[in-house]
Amino acid sequence: xxVALSNNKADGVVIKKHKKTFISDVKQNFYLYLLxxxxxxxxxxxxxxxxxxxxxxxxxxxxxxxxxxxxFVGLKNFEYFFTSKDWLVVTWNTVYLxxxxxxxxxxFSILIAxxxxxxxxxxxxxVTQSIxxxxxxxxxxxxxxxxxxxxxxxxxxxxxxxxxxxxxQEGQEINFYSNPNLWPGILVALKIWKGAGFGxxxxxxxxxxxxxxxxxxxxxxxxSRMQCITKxxxxxxxxxxVLLTLFGIGGIxxxxxxMIYTVVGDNPNLYDTTDVIDTYVFRMLRQLNDISMSAAIGxxxxxxxFVIVFIANYFVKKYDSDSAIF
Numbered sequence: 001x002x003v004a005l006s007n008n009k010a011d012g013v014v015i016k017k018h019k020k021t022f023i024s025d026v027k028q029n030f031y032l033y034l035l036x037x038x039x040x041x042x043x044x045x046x047x048x049x050x051x052x053x054x055x056x057x058x059x060x061x062x063x064x065x066x067x068x069x070x071x072f073v074g075l076k077n078f079e080y081f082f083t084s085k086d087w088l089v090v091t092w093n094t095v096y097l098x099x100x101x102x103x104x105x106x107x108f109s110i111l112i113a114x115x116x117x118x119x120x121x122x123x124x125x126x127v128t129q130s131i132x133x134x135x136x137x138x139x140x141x142x143x144x145x146x147x148x149x150x151x152x153x154x155x156x157x158x159x160x161x162x163x164x165x166x167x168x169q170e171g172q173e174i175n176f177y178s179n180p181n182l183w184p185g186i187l188v189a190l191k192i193w194k195g196a197g198f199g200x201x202x203x204x205x206x207x208x209x210x211x212x213x214x215x216x217x218x219x220x221x222x223x224s225r226m227q228c229i230t231k232x233x234x235x236x237x238x239x240x241x242v243l244l245t246l247f248g249i250g251g252i253x254x255x256x257x258x259m260i261y262t263v264v265g266d267n268p269n270l271y272d273t274t275d276v277i278d279t280y281v282f283r284m285l286r287q288l289n290d291i292s293m294s295a296a297i298g299x300x301x302x303x304x305x306f307v308i309v310f311i312a313n314y315f316v317k318k319y320d321s322d323s324a325i326f
Contacts (some may be wrong), residue, residue, distance in 0.1 A: 057296040077296035086280065091253075094276040097184060098252045101191045105248075106241060108196035113203035113237075114229060129204075132197030140262040143190065147263055151176040151186075180273040183264070187274065190263065191256075206240045207233060239322055246325050249312045253305040257282060277301055 026033050052067070057077055059070040081087050112132055119125040150157045159173040168174070176182055210233065218228050255276025264274045266283065277297060285294045309325075317324035 054299055056292055057299040059292055061292045077292045080293055081297050090275050090277050090280045093273060094253055094255045097187060097276060100188050102248045104188055104192055105196055105199055106245060108192050109199035110203050110237060112196055112200040113207060116204060117207045135194045136198035140258045144263045177267060178269045180270045183270055183274050203237055206237055210236045242316060246312055246316060250305055250309040252308060253301045255279060
């Protein structure tokens, strides 16, 4: 902090403190601010400026009239969604599937990280980690083809194997694409296969940062490998796991449109368990061509997700402040 000296009648010298302003701080740390500037500019342009479009949710939007001249209709766009029975179904499916994705993704990401960290062979560890991460880079369009090849009623791999083993007869094939109860499990399995390996990278980095002296001390005291995992590794991963879970909770009202729409498509037989808010909005936008209603539902998603993050962060901060986001 800048200081200045001036004469004082009593003591001869008094220290006057000058309050540092933002401008003076920028001058002092110009290159640090310059380094941050591209990131700030990105968020301003692509994250904050588009928020002006929220007003579309309260308008009867007309492309010809534009964003600021379209008729204001208040909450009329929200009424269509909340007065239909669909909003309960798609909201439940969105929350239910995302909770399943969050819990299973957390469990298997940590499990894969623990397994990889315990592999002693460096070559085998790198090959195994590469295989685990690889599915993350396969597009959902390609995955949907694999899924159809596995689950198809006529030529699907699963039905063919079951028939070959004698578990089912010709004409008794499992029709996966007309049985909605099977799909939460199928989607969870796909999510784990595609994302758990990539998600383990963060936990591997956290494990690599654990002080190795703790493991050495535990081994000297006679601790087994499993005891080292349960008493040292897992507690050290708690903060990382809670923080990532909080970030996941922030997106709990957002369904994975890329996955669900690509794999399931417009199959009304499966809407009961797979139709989430994002696929509902996308279908509404295509069929009704109503931008305002789609924007209203999107605003509902954002608002509820925002509130849930604050609530979850409040409880986490209350019991473990180090694991909270803010």
